[in-house]
Structure formats: structure tokens, C-alpha cells
Amino acid sequence: MKSTSWIVNGVMAVAIIILFVLHFNSSNTAVKSSAMNAGGTKVAYFEIDSIQNNYEFFKEVKSALQVKDMENAKQLTALKNAFAAKYQDLQKNGQGMAQAEVASRQQELAQLEKNYTSKEQQLAQELQEESFKKLQEVKKKIEQFLEKYNKAKTFSYIFSSNSDLMYYKDTTYDITTDIVKGLNAEYKSKN
Numbered sequence: 707m708k709s710t711s712w713i714v715n716g717v718m719a720v721a722i723i724i725l726f727v728l729h730f731n732s733s734n735t736a737v738k739s740s741a742m743n744a745g746g747t748k749v750a751y752f753e754i755d756s757i758q759n760n761y762e763f764f765k766e767v768k769s770a771l772q773v774k775d776m777e778n779a780k781q782l783t784a785l786k787n788a789f790a791a792k793y794q795d796l797q798k799n800g801q802g803m804a805q806a807e808v809a810s811r812q813q814e815l816a817q818l819e820k821n822y823t824s825k826e827q828q829l830a831q832e833l834q835e836e837s838f839k840k841l842q843e844v845k846k847k848i849e850q851f852l853e854k855y856n857k858a859k860t861f862s863y864i865f866s867s868n869s870d871l872m873y874y875k876d877t878t879y880d881i882t883t884d885i886v887k888g889l890n891a892e893y894k895s896k897n
Contacts, residue, residue: 748860748863749863749865750864751875752866753866753867753880756882760890761844761886774836796811847889855881
């Protein structure tokens with residue numbers, strides 16, 4: 707169960723990193739804003755962690771992924787318990803069995819272990835793919851909102867703030883609150 711939680715946390719971290727990379731490679735918008743006026747160019751930023759903590763759609767995506775992770779953990783636990791039960795049975799009754807039956811049960815245990823490993827990899831891959839897909843949906847909704855939002859604001863660039871990439875930001879140009887309110891209003895109106 708702990709390994710699955712690590713996997714989900716790892717998937718979420720990778721997905722967030724991918725989201726940042728995609729935002730900074732995108733030609734029209736990025737996520738987070740720090741608006742500065744440099745030679746006629748207006749730049750804004752928003753705090754991505756505020757979006758993650760306050761945007762209802764993102765919170766639902768995160769919750770759904772956590773539910774999926776818990777379901778995966780249940781499946782893996784069931785497989786692990788089946789293996790443990792058969793292993794304990796073999797340990798308990800193995801001495802009274804014929805050599806061929808012991809060998810057969812050992813093969814069965816090896817197959818169960820292989821099935822567990824295979825299922826664990828499959829579920830991790832599926833969760834990673836679903837996480838990426840869902841985070842792309844979040845990114846698209848943010849980009850669409852920023853496009854509408856920016857028609858009135860006319861920023862040349864809107865960035866997401868990441869402490870590793872942004873060394874200075876003037877909070878005068880922080881549009882995080884506007885973005886969270888707008889995204890949640892759009893999300894509620896569509897549901």
C-alpha cells in the first residue's frame with residue numbers, strides 16, 4: 707500500500723513537472739502571473755499551488771486519482787494476501803506432501819508473485835496515463851480561461867510562478883485570485 711502511495715505521489719509530481727514544462731514551452735500562455743510593464747510588454751503571473759489548492763476541478767481530479775490509487779492498492783493487497791495464504795499453507799503442510807505436489811505449489815507461488823508484479827506495473831502505468839490525461843484537461847481549462855481573461859487585460863505573457871524558475875516577482879501583478887475565482891465560476895456554471 708505504501709509503495710502504491712509513493713507511486714501516486716511520484717506520478718502527481720511528474721505530472722506537475724510536465725504541466726510546468728508544457729506551460730513554459732507553450733507559445734501563447736503559461737500558468738502563473740507576474741505582471742510587469744517592460745518596454746510596453748505586460749507580463750503577469752499566477753501561483754500554481756494556489757490553483758491546485760483552490761480550483762475545484764483540479765481538486766476533483768486529484769481526489770479521483772487518489773480514489774483510483776486506493777482501488778489499485780486494494781487489488782494489490784488482495785493479490786498479496788492470496789500469495790501469503792498459499793505460502794503459509796505450503797509452509798504449514800509442505801512436509802506432509804509429495805515432492806511433486808510441493809513443486810507444483812512452488813510453481814503456483816512463483817506464478818502468483820509474477821502476476822502481482824505484472825499487475826502492480828500495469829496499475830501504475832494506467833494511473834500515470836490517467837494522471838497525465840487529467841492534468842492535460844486541467845491545463846487546457848486554465849489556458850482557455852486565460853485566453854478569455856486576457857482579452858480585457860492585454861498581457862503579453864502570463865506565467866505560472868515556480869520558485870525554481872522565478873527569482874523575482876512583483877506581487878502587484880499577481881492575478882492568482884482572479885484566475886481562481888474565474889476558473890471556479892466557469893466550472894460551477896458547467897456542472
